[in-house]
Amino acid sequence: MEHLWPLHGIRLTTPDLALTVMAEPDLPLVLSVLPADLELNPHATTYAGLGHEANRRAVVMQGYWRALGLWSPSDWMLPFVVRRAGAVIGVQWLEGPDYLTDHTVDSSSWLVAGVRGRGLGRQMRAAVLDLAFGPLAAEAAISSAVTANAASLGVSQSLGYRATHTSVLPHSGEVLQHVRLERDAWRAGRAAGTTTLEGVDAALPLFGLGEGR
Numbered sequence: 001m002e003h004l005w006p007l008h009g010i011r012l013t014t015p016d017l018a019l020t021v022m023a024e025p026d027l028p029l030v031l032s033v034l035p036a037d038l039e040l041n042p043h044a045t046t047y048a049g050l051g052h053e054a055n056r057r058a059v060v061m062q063g064y065w066r067a068l069g070l071w072s073p074s075d076w077m078l079p080f081v082v083r084r085a086g087a088v089i090g091v092q093w094l095e096g097p098d099y100l101t102d103h104t105v106d107s108s109s110w111l112v113a114g115v116r117g118r119g120l121g122r123q124m125r126a127a128v129l130d131l132a133f134g135p136l137a138a139e140a141a142i143s144s145a146v147t148a149n150a151a152s153l154g155v156s157q158s159l160g161y162r163a164t165h166t167s168v169l170p171h172s173g174e175v176l177q178h179v180r181l182e183r184d185a186w187r188a189g190r191a192a193g194t195t196t197l198e199g200v201d202a203a204l205p206l207f208g209l210g211e212g213r
């Protein structure tokens with residue numbers, strides 16, 4: 001099937017999960033399972049006339065629209081809806097904020113509380129790394145999490161990222177641990193074919209890649 005916006009044809013399949021690029025009809029499903037403990041962008045616009053939950057929904061929706069609306073090959077953010085057995089259980093982001101210059105991807109993710117700690121966070125991060133280090137030809141992946149977030153740092157450590165440096169979050173004073181994974185380290189430790197990638201070729205021009213460049 002041809003997609004008017006080729007990114008929407010990308011599908012990543014792992015042993016337990018299916019990741020599809022978020023689209024407008026996914027928003028109500030995603031919002032219906034948004035975890036209460038998930039910290040959202042502290043710099044996002046909030047609306048004095050809206051309540052707490054409505055403001056959280058606004059941050060998520062505007063984050064989605066911003067990601068695809070402001071897309072460019074040099075600065076992109078790709079949100080995936082994560083499903084297990086057809087049910088939405090989380091969101092995985094892959095980002096290339098200066099991609100044409102440094103070929104480096106960043107990522108962030110969340111899962112509903114009931115499925116955490118069972119290896120699924122690792123599986124969905126690995127899926128987007130297979131996309132990044134495969135057809136998107138990334139050279140490195142970075143990530144960061146507050147030092148108290150053992151699960152997020154656990155996913156990174158388990159996939160071979162190494163700690164690089166720390167910084168302090170200005171709005172909260174919390175310490176952020178930064179980590180990095182090089183392409184060669186990923187390829188050396190990864191079995192080919194663990195993630196099935198579909199629909200990527202048609203989307204490559206949006207990353208500045210592929211024929212007709």
Ligand SMILES: CC(C)(COP(=O)(O)OP(=O)(O)OC[C@H]1O[C@@H](n2cnc3c(N)ncnc32)[C@H](O)[C@@H]1OP(=O)(O)O)[C@@H](O)C(=O)NCCC(=O)NCCS
Pocket residue numbers: 038108109110111112115116117118119120121122123144145146149150151152153154155158
């Ligand atoms: C972060 C998150 C996506 C990780 O997914 P997950 O499914 O819970 O993590 P996994 O079960 O895949 O664990 C991956 C690794 O981290 C380790 N880990 C997971 N939770 C941990 C915890 N609470 N403490 C210590 N280690 C932990 C696991 O042992 C595993 O390591 P291994 O592969 O060497 O055994 C998930 O916990 C989540 O949604 N958290 C809330 C949202 C959030 O904080 N997002 C990140 C913002 S930067």
